Amino acid sequence: MEIRFVNRIGDIERRDWNALAGRDYPFLRHEFLAALEHSGAVAPATGWQPEHALLYQAGRLVAAMPLYRKTHSWGEYVFDQTWARAYAQRGLAYYPKYLAAVPFTPCTGPRIAVAPDRPADEAVVPLLDAVLERARSDGLSSWHCLFADADLCQRLAQYGLIRRDDVQFQWFNRAYRDFDDYLAALSAGKRKMVKRERRKVGEQGIELVSLDGREVDGKQWQAFYRFYALTYLKRRSQPYLNLDFFLRLAADMPEQLRLILAMKRGQAVAAALFFVGGDTLYGRYWGCDDEYDALHFEACYYQGIAYCIANGLSRFDSGAQGEHKIARGFEPVTTSSWHWIAEPDFAAAIADFVARERLHVASYRADAAQYLPFKHNADATVGNDDSHFR
Helix, strand or coil: CEEEEECCHHHCCHHHHHHHHCCCCHHHCHHHHHHHHHCCCCCHHHCEEECEEEEEECCEEEEEECEEEECCCCCCCCCCHHHHHHHHHCCCCCCCEEEECCCCCCCCECCCEECCCCCHHHHHHHHHHHHHHHHHHCCCCEEEEECECHHHHHHHHHCCCEEEEEEEEEEECCCCCCHHHHHHCECHHHHHHHHHHHHHHHHCCEEEEEEEHHHCCHHHHHHHHHHHHHHHHCCCCCCCCCHHHHHHHHHHCHHHEEEEEEEECCEEEEEEEEEECCCEEEEEEEEECCCCCCHHHHHHHHHHHHHHHHHCCCEEECCCCCHHHHHHCCEEEEEEEEEEECCHHHHHHHHHHHHHHHHHHHHHHHHHHCCCCECCHHHCCCCCCCHHHC
């Protein structure tokens, strides 16, 4: 076996990477990672130095991990800036650090892609060993693996990495026949609320148009990007991604994109972009040119729920944050990140902190579940099954 680290996803053949990554989790595809790098959103100049970890056997790529050397903590959705400040107060350098994640994407999924015909342990163990050894030999402060799937979480726990939990809200398809069937599962008050919000959108003269990525033209992509950028500019910040990134996705993986355009008098006034996985719809980007009553709920949530039901998808991952999702049937789910800290004193302090934090996170998740809108709350999934951590 041979371990290699490469500084550009373009140095790896697309077919070789995708033979491992598959199509079920769109953010691990070569096309997505390449669009980030080729558009300049992920580059040394932006604080993201790619160092993708690869495992070859007899000259064949059998495992791969997207890996980055970071000089800041932006765009991760797991916040460790206080750890960095504590390092600085002790006169220690927290950056650069290693990060195994999909940039700007808080969606749980595989972080190591393995050839389907290879035993996972035979590939994962040497890759993890190599990444940790490289972090040590380069004197990095830490290595972080964000939003890992359950299989990798088990392995990282065995390596003694520090586990940190958070909560997201996701929608689950209970074999609903149609949108009305989903509504019927809600309490009377919440069912009326959803119907009222959908009705308000139409009363404002707004029509929702759902487009497969292959149907979206250049003008529509430009409109979408303007809305996306406005969400950042309204907060006086700059967007992480540029138009070139989205146009590359449109050219290279359009079949996994779904664009919702909100139209008023023939003009687009808002847009939401989704990614279609194997059994999951991922809601990722949204923006509007003005505030419209209930339009965000319709474009970002109800359109996604309707798409999942119509296409038999089992889950709708709508991204980070958003307690307002609970009333619309999005259930609290635990997500996990894993952290290797080189400095022993800091490792002990951080482990103590996240252990106490996990208790609050678990309490919050249980609390949030009490507000789910279903007639029979016992039918809901309250978070992921995390029994494999015990």
